Amino acid sequence: MxxxxxxxxxxxxxxxxxxxxxxxxxxxxxxxxxxxxAARCGPLPRGGPDAVTRRLLTRYGAALPAQxxxxxxxxxxxxxxxxxxxxxxxxxxxxxxxxxxxxxxAAAADLAAAALNPSMDSWDQAPxxxxxxxxxxxxxxxxxxxxxxAPDALVTTGGTEANLLGALLARERLGPRLTxxxxxxxxxxxxxxxxxxxxxxPLVLPxxxxxxxxxxxAAALDRLDAAGAAxxxxxxxAGTTDAGLIDPLPGLADALAAHRxxxxxxxHVDAAYGGPLLLSDAHRAKVAGLDRADSVTLDLHKLGxxxxxxxxxxxxxxxxxxxxxxxxxxxxxEDDTEAGLPDLLGRSxxxxxxxxxxxxxxxxxxxxxxxxxxxxxxxxDAARxxxxxxAAEPRLTLWARPTISTVLFRPAGAADEQVAxxxxxxxxxxxxxxxxxxxxxxxxRPALWLKATLLNPQAQHSDLAALIKLVLDQADHTTEPEHPxxxxxAKDGSR
Amino acid sequence: MxxxxxxxxxxxxxxxxxxxxxxxxxxxxxxxxxxxxAARCGPLPRGGPDAVTRRLLTRYGAALPAQxxxxxxxxxxxxxxxxxxxxxxxxxxxxxxxxxxxxxxAAAADLAAAALNPSMDSWDQAPxxxxxxxxxxxxxxxxxxxxxxAPDALVTTGGTEANLLGALLARERLGPRLTxxxxxxxxxxxxxxxxxxxxxxPLVLPxxxxxxxxxxxAAALDRLDAAGAAxxxxxxxAGTTDAGLIDPLPGLADALAAHRxxxxxxxHVDAAYGGPLLLSDAHRAKVAGLDRADSVTLDLHKLGxxxxxxxxxxxxxxxxxxxxxxxxxxxxxEDDTEAGLPDLLGRSxxxxxxxxxxxxxxxxxxxxxxxxxxxxxxxxDAARxxxxxxAAEPRLTLWARPTISTVLFRPAGAADEQVAxxxxxxxxxxxxxxxxxxxxxxxxRPALWLKATLLNPQAQHSDLAALIKLVLDQADHTTEPEHPxxxxxAKDGSR
Numbered sequence: 008m009x010x011x012x013x014x015x016x017x018x019x020x021x022x023x024x025x026x027x028x029x030x031x032x033x034x035x036x037x038x039x040x041x042x043x044x045a046a047r048c049g050p051l052p053r054g055g056p057d058a059v060t061r062r063l064l065t066r067y068g069a070a071l072p073a074q075x076x077x078x079x080x081x082x083x084x085x086x087x088x089x090x091x092x093x094x095x096x097x098x099x100x101x102x103x104x105x106x107x108x109x110x111x112x113a114a115a116a117d118l119a120a121a122a123l124n125p126s127m128d129s130w131d132q133a134p135x136x137x138x139x140x141x142x143x144x145x146x147x148x149x150x151x152x153x154x155x156x157a158p159d160a161l162v163t164t165g166g167t168e169a170n171l172l173g174a175l176l177a178r179e180r181l182g183p184r185l186t187x188x189x190x191x192x193x194x195x196x197x198x199x200x201x202x203x204x205x206x207x208x209p210l211v212l213p214x215x216x217x218x219x220x221x222x223x224x225a226a227a228l229d230r231l232d233a234a235g236a237a238x239x240x241x242x243x244x245a246g247t248t249d250a251g252l253i254d255p256l257p258g259l260a261d262a263l264a265a266h267r268x269x270x271x272x273x274x275h276v277d278a279a280y281g282g283p284l285l286l287s288d289a290h291r292a293k294v295a296g297l298d299r300a301d302s303v304t305l306d307l308h309k310l311g312x313x314x315x316x317x318x319x320x321x322x323x324x325x326x327x328x329x330x331x332x333x334x335x336x337x338x339x340x341e342d343d344t345e346a347g348l349p350d351l352l353g354r355s356x357x358x359x360x361x362x363x364x365x366x367x368x369x370x371x372x373x374x375x376x377x378x379x380x381x382x383x384x385x386x387x388d389a390a391r392x393x394x395x396x397x398a399a400e401p402r403l404t405l406w407a408r409p410t411i412s413t414v415l416f417r418p419a420g421a422a423d424e425q426v427a428x429x430x431x432x433x434x435x436x437x438x439x440x441x442x443x444x445x446x447x448x449x450x451x452r453p454a455l456w457l458k459a460t461l462l463n464p465q466a467q468h469s470d471l472a473a474l475i476k477l478v479l480d481q482a483d484h485t486t487e488p489e490h491p492x493x494x495x496x497a498k499d500g501s502r
Numbered sequence: 503m504x505x506x507x508x509x510x511x512x513x514x515x516x517x518x519x520x521x522x523x524x525x526x527x528x529x530x531x532x533x534x535x536x537x538x539x540a541a542r543c544g545p546l547p548r549g550g551p552d553a554v555t556r557r558l559l560t561r562y563g564a565a566l567p568a569q570x571x572x573x574x575x576x577x578x579x580x581x582x583x584x585x586x587x588x589x590x591x592x593x594x595x596x597x598x599x600x601x602x603x604x605x606x607x608a609a610a611a612d613l614a615a616a617a618l619n620p621s622m623d624s625w626d627q628a629p630x631x632x633x634x635x636x637x638x639x640x641x642x643x644x645x646x647x648x649x650x651x652a653p654d655a656l657v658t659t660g661g662t663e664a665n666l667l668g669a670l671l672a673r674e675r676l677g678p679r680l681t682x683x684x685x686x687x688x689x690x691x692x693x694x695x696x697x698x699x700x701x702x703x704p705l706v707l708p709x710x711x712x713x714x715x716x717x718x719x720a721a722a723l724d725r726l727d728a729a730g731a732a733x734x735x736x737x738x739x740a741g742t743t744d745a746g747l748i749d750p751l752p753g754l755a756d757a758l759a760a761h762r763x764x765x766x767x768x769x770h771v772d773a774a775y776g777g778p779l780l781l782s783d784a785h786r787a788k789v790a791g792l793d794r795a796d797s798v799t800l801d802l803h804k805l806g807x808x809x810x811x812x813x814x815x816x817x818x819x820x821x822x823x824x825x826x827x828x829x830x831x832x833x834x835x836e837d838d839t840e841a842g843l844p845d846l847l848g849r850s851x852x853x854x855x856x857x858x859x860x861x862x863x864x865x866x867x868x869x870x871x872x873x874x875x876x877x878x879x880x881x882x883d884a885a886r887x888x889x890x891x892x893a894a895e896p897r898l899t900l901w902a903r904p905t906i907s908t909v910l911f912r913p914a915g916a917a918d919e920q921v922a923x924x925x926x927x928x929x930x931x932x933x934x935x936x937x938x939x940x941x942x943x944x945x946x947r948p949a950l951w952l953k954a955t956l957l958n959p960q961a962q963h964s965d966l967a968a969l970i971k972l973v974l975d976q977a978d979h980t981t982e983p984e985h986p987x988x989x990x991x992a993k994d995g996s997r
Contacts, residue, residue, distance in 0.1 A: 016868040017877060018958060020609035020809070021592030023539045026532040032610035033528050037521040040617055044518045052629055056844055059629045067634065070641035071864075075870035077774040078607040085634075085864050086614040089857070092630020093618045097516030104832070106627045106854075107620070114515035115527035116615040117583040121609040121809035122535055124601070131935050132601045134547055134554045135587020139562065146565035164659060167853040176699065183700065194854060195830040203670065203851070205678065205700020248832055303554075310852065312618035314515070315856040335690040337599070337743055337937060337953070342922050348929075351552055356698070358662040358691060359601075359808040360585075368565075369580050371512040375570035375628060384510060417964065423667045427837050434843075440626050441831060457834070 016078040016414040020122040030120060033084045036461060042083075043090020047303065050098035052091060056112030056446050060094050060274075097472035099463050100477070101426040103442035104322065105248065105280055105306075107462040109314040112220040116369035117314050127162075129338040130349045135274050136362040139352055143368050148321040149284055151278075151303050155323025160305075161354055162363050163207075163318035166279030167196035169304035172239075172320045172356065173275040174240060179330035186210055186308035188227050190219035194277055197242050198354045209242075215447060217250045219243055221258035228266050239272045241262075245277040245294050246280025249444035249458070250406070251390075251413030253281055254368045256296025276301065279318070281305035281411055286380040290387060301327070309365055309462065310383055326351065370460060382464045386412040393471045404481055406446055406456055415444055423455035429481045430457060439477050504770055511573040515617040521608070523618060523912075524881035530577045531981045538585020545593035547586060548932030555589050581865035589935050594958050594965035598937035600743065600775055600801075602957040603656050604809040622853045624659075625844045631857040632846055638863050640877070643816040644694070645780055646773075646798050646929040648817025655800075656826075656849055657858050658813035661774030662691035663845050664799035667851065668770035669695040669735060671797060674825035678766060681705055684737040685714035687744065692737050702739075710942060713747045714738055716753035723761050734758075734767045740789050741775025744953070746777055746885075746908030751791025769794065774801035776906055781875040783883060788905065796822070802862055805878055805906075806958065812858050823848065838908075844845050876957045880906040884956045888966045897974055901941055901951055902959035910939055910951040913977040918950035924976045925952060 018028035052059050066088040075081070095099050097108035125133035127140065140162060149156035163169040172422040174197070178185050187209035189197050201209050210231070212223045222242055231239055241263050243254040256276065266272035276297055282305040285297065297303060300323075307317035322328060332353040334341070339350040350357070371379065390409040397405040397416040406415035417426050426443070433439040442458035457478065513523035547554050561583040589596050591866070592603035621629035622635065633814070634934065635657060643653035658664040673680050682694045682704035696704050705726070707718045719736055726734055738749040738759050751771065761767035771792055778798040779785040780792065792798060795818075802812035817823060827848040829836070834845040847853070866874065885904040892900040892911045901910035912921050921938070926935040937953035 014606075015604070016607050016873065017959060018601045018606045019592045019807075019958075021588075021590045021603050022605040023536065025539070025592060025606065026536045028534075028606035029610060030532055032606055033532075033613060036610050037525055037528075037613050040524075040614060041518065042982055044516075056625060056629070056842055060633045063592070063630045063633045064637065067637065067863075071645065071866060073869050073872050074874045075866075075868045081864045081868035082607065082610060082614075085860065085867060086611065089620070089630050089634065089860060090615060092633070093620055094627055094629055095516045095620060096627075097514045097520060102624055104621070104624065105715075108516050109512045109616060109619045111509075111515040111520065111617075112509070112511050112577065114529050114577055114613065114619075115573075115577060116525060116581065118528060118609065118613045119535060119577075119584060121529050121612040122586055122606075124591060124803075124809050125584070125588055125808060126599070126601050129599065131546070131598055132591075132843045134551070134585050134589055135558045138555045138558045139584065142559065142562065143565045149821045150566065153526050164852050165854045169849070187517035195828060195983060199828065199851075201934050204698065207617060209948055221760040240663060283726075306617075306854075312514075312609045314619050315621060322832065332696065333690060336940060339989055340922070340938065341925065342919075343938075346922075347551055348926070352733060353508070356662070356694075357658045357659050358689075358899055359801075359810055365580065365584060368562075369576045371570075373570045373573045373576035375567050377568050378511065378570045424837075427835070427841075431841055431843070442836075443835065445831060463514075464512060468821045482544075487596045493872050501757070 014078055016075060021124065025122055031079055032082060033078050036086050036257055038081045040090050043087040044095065046091040047093065049409060049437045050101035051094040051434065051437050052442050055435040062437060063088050063092055096256060096463065098236045099466035100439040100474055102459045102461055104438045105309045105460055105462065106313050107309055110312045110370060112372045112373045113313050113366040113477050116366040120362050120365045126361045127362055128352055128358045128360065130351060133362060134366065137349060139368055140362065143364055144319065149247045150319045152298050152323035154298060157325045158321065158323055159325035159328060161328065165195065165308065165318040166304050166314040168356065169318045169320040170194065170196045170277055172201060172265035173302040173304060175202055175250065176327055176330055177240040177273050177275065178204055178206065180327065181240070181270070182239045186231055186236050186239050187242055188224060189210065190214040190244065190254065190472055192217055192219065192247045192252065193242055193244055194248055205380040217247060217252045217446060219254040220260040221257065224259055228263060228272060228423040237271065239266065240275055241272060242275045242277060245276055245278035245282065246411050249409040250415055250446060251280065253410055256294065256299065260296055260299035273301040275302045276300040277304045279304050281311050283310040283379065283383050284411065286376050287383045288380070289384050301388040310381060311367070311379070313366055313370065317367055331423060360452040363496060385464045386461050387467050390414050391469065392468055393459060396471060396475050412461040414459045414461065415446055415452065417456045422481065426455045428458060429478060432481055433477060449480055454484060466484065503857065509573055511570060513649050516619065517802040519619055527573055527577060529572050531581050534578045535585050536586070536886045538582045541586040541685045542787040543589065544590040544932045545596035545935050546929065546932050550930040556776055558587055559581050591958065593959035595969055597932040597954045597956055598935040600955055600957065602804055604991035605807045605865060605869045608808050608865045611861040615857050615860045620857045622850065622852045622857055623847055623855065625846060628857060632844060632862065633858065634863055635859040638816065638859055642824050645803050647793050647818035649793060651821040651920065653816065655814045655816040656823065656968050658815055659811040660803065660813040661689060661772060661799050661801045663691065663851065664766040664813050664815040664986060665772055666695040666698060667692045668797040668799060668963060669699055671703065671733040671822055671825055672770065673699055675822065676735070676765070678979055679732045680905060681726055682737055683732050683734050685709040685739065685749065686737055687712055688716065688737055689743055692977065695932035712742060712747045714749040714754065714942060716750055716757040719754055720757040723758060723767060732766065734761065736767060736769050738769065738771045740771055740773035740777065740792060741906050745941060746904060746906040748788055748905055751789065751794065755787055755794035756792055765857065768796040770797045772799045774799050775804050777892045778874065778878050779906065780870050782878045783875070784879050797956045806862070806874070807877060808861055812862055834918065837917060882961045884966065885909050885963050888954060888956065891966055891970050895970060907956040908919060909954045909956070910941060912949065917978065921950045921952060924973060926974060
């Protein structure tokens with residue numbers, strides 16, 4: 008590629024001249040993304056961690072050079088290196104985690120957020136962006152809590168911050184003698200939130216089936232009562248990380264109804280994964296009961312195809328957010344608020360924050376809720392198709408029919424060490440990114456499973472069939488010693 | 503503008519086809535940014551909050567339409583609306599806050615982060631990005647802590663999260679009976695961190711001069727000792743929000759040396775604003791003593807010209823981050839870690855997070871540390887020039903010579919209400935975004951000041967002179983009643 012003329016690297020992204028400054032630089036980024044993807048040629052780089060580190064540092068050189076190399080060189084070299092060394096969720100064989108391939112329309116919108124750089128902590132840093140956020144968060148919250156008196160939502164960095172916020176709001180409403188009650192299937196951020204907030208360790212209930220049992224929750228609340236522990240926040244999950252299961256939300260809401268009625272308990276639902284099923288006529292019933300929660304975590308960088316970050320915490324009543332109110336004279340002085348300047352500071356645990364709402368708003372406007380629902384349906388369909396392929400293959404064992412878009416499976420009769428080794432070899436050879444999960448097998452014994460989390464709406468049936476073949480081929484080699492550092496001498500480009 | 507052919511709005515940003523999908527959408531974004539800036543024609547929209555809300559909602563319509571309007575319409579309409587309604591820090595008269603105009607090269611790099619969407623919580627979601635982060639954070643930490651045994655840094659969403667992390671690490675090292683000791687000049691996030699972490703309210707020492715007095719800190723530590731409070735984290739500030747002052751770091755480090763030697767105290771420095779003075783030969787001496795801190799907050803979306811977010815917490819010894827270690831089998835199973843897969847989960851309070859390090863790395867490579875230092879110097883020079891203009895103008899009072907790039911001033915003899923009204927009118931008329939700060943006047947009386955935080959390296963002397971004139975003109979009208987909602991019938995485009 009002939010290098011474009013080198014612009015002044017100190018040009019700004021904003022202002023009337025910003026678009027002119029950005030255009031050639033963005034073109035360099037797009038070229039570098041294409042070059043990097045071509046060099047990688049697959050879902051992730053070959054050779055495992057040591058090879059990736061070597062290649063990146065060779066390209067990168069000194070971290071803090073005194074003299075710069077200019078905008079085009081910096082963009083082309085580093086973006087190419089990052090793309091070549093990426094695990095790209097846009098590849099159908101990159102399917103380990105709740106790591107969605109972002110839509111181009113959302114990534115393009117995010118460029119505008121970066122260029123304008125509104126900061127959502129005061130009106131005079133984000134006049135229009137703050138209006139957009141209030142408008143759309145209110146509408147999204149009303150989708151989750153249609154009967155709520157004043158549904159509202161805060162934008163977060165993801166499910167982890169939203170779960171923290173849910174626990175914090177409960178601490179402030181129910182008091183500091185709060186115990187979080189969750190299943191063993193809950194996300195690790197629930198435990199972490201308790202630690203961060205100075206609360207006792209959560210009461211973690213076993214979930215042998217993968218989902219939380221309302222009877223076990225009711226018994227736990229009674230035990231806490233008997234032990235004199237005053238207050239509890241029950242944390243349920245709509246879309247577990249391991250298996251994509253949905254806790255029985257109506258039953259759980261019933262189980263704590265009496266405690267909640269006397270202000271002794273509240274219900275938070277971590278719907279980071281499952282929340283967008285609400286949009287789908289085919290899948291909405293699976294998250295029935297979500298509207299009975301006191302707070303709900305959503306993550307539109309999962310089943311919403313946004314670039315990270317796009318988290319939300321929704322509540323049925325904006326009054327419940329009052330605990331976050333704070334005053335900082337430089338941002339929301341009382342006389343400014345009285346004179347009509349909106350006070351935004353209480354809408355986040357962060358101060359400065361970018362307008363992540365923009366990409367969400369653009370995506371919803373571009374696709375409509377029916378367009379987004381079609382994407383949700385397509386990945387759920389893909390998971391059913393993959394499960395059917397597994398079920399039809401005698402050399403593989405399917406854990407269960409998928410609830411959302413996660414499929415657990417393993418080579419029939421394999422030891423756990425073999426399952427883990429298959430995953431690591433596929434990673435090291437750059438062939439596939441599969442996840443892992445512990446779950447009981449049909450005989451009730453704990454076992455390690457391969458996990459495919461299907462979030463790519465462009466995945467074809469042939470991609471799924473090829474993924475099965477990769478696993479079977481790799482399983483045939485599990486008696487050989489593991490060479491995670493081994494890099495094949497020739498790249499054949501096949502997956 | 504003739505609309506380009508409408509692409510499928512479900513195209514992905516990643517993979518080999520991603521750049522082709524992004525190119526026309528990015529072009530639409532750049533056109534919309536230009537259209538919005540032209541429509542705004544100034545540092546912020548005219549008419550105040552109600553007018554901005556009306557215009558945005560008129561353009562926006564239904565928040566959750568069932569049918570989409572396609573990628574180009576969604577991008578063009580919403581990005582234009584956002585740009586038209588932005589307070590754009592690239593305009594030299596947008597100078598209220600530590601709200602930097604991002605460099606085009608950094609915003610362009612951030613597009614690659616959005617398109618590739620690496621998630622920094624596990625190696626198999628961010629192979630190369632995680633290497634880049636380790637490499638550059640180590641180098642940046644070594645700049646702050648050159649004598650540290652193993653300097654390291656974590657990437658955060660900004661100063662607020664970095665201050666929270668600093669307090670959390672202190673709580674884990676010094677124990678839960680921890681009191682934060684800070685000045686009244688400290689950022690509000692220090693108080694918030696104590697609240698979040700379940701610590702007692704901070705001990706806030708008066709700072710009548712605007713900076714923390716080491717003698718007052720020594721006395722406070724002795725009082726805490728006498729009261730049996732076991733442990734203290736002293737939080738100093740290098741670049742206060744109100745006046746850009748730097749606490750006397752060497753004196754503060756001396757004041758707590760004895761307590762620190764017996765493990766009873768630690769020093770955190772919030773250098774969100776002042777940290778990058780380290781890069782400048784002209785200004786480095788002002789932050790001498792930063793290397794004596796146990797943890798330091800940096801924010802490269804301030805004096806680093808990054809799009810939000812670009813925060814860091816640096817520590818002299820990576821071992822001090824051990825409290826953040828956590829295990830989640832799906833992300834860092836023990837056998838995977840033993841087999842050589844890097845464990846990234848303990849490097850943040852977040853789980854999923856975008857690679858904010860990419861734009862920082864690209865910027866440093868493009869400009870070099872000398873290029874960044876030149877930008878630091880230029881905004882410090884601009885502040886001195888503005889202060890000189892104020893000092894030469896008998897109708898204005900200068901608070902003090904600027905330390906970094908913040909200038910406090912007020913119309914001579916004005917009442918506080920007039921000062922606040924001038925700021926709000928400039929906002930409502932779309933002419934200037936100035937901040938406000940309380941500080942003692944020359945007679946030792948508390949007063950409200952206008953605050954200009956100069957972060958725009960492209961600002962010219964004529965821009966500064968015009969800003970002074972705007973304030974003087976507005977001051978001449980302060981006897982008239984305030985009409986924050988008033989929108990002038992004709993736009994004259996002047997500032």
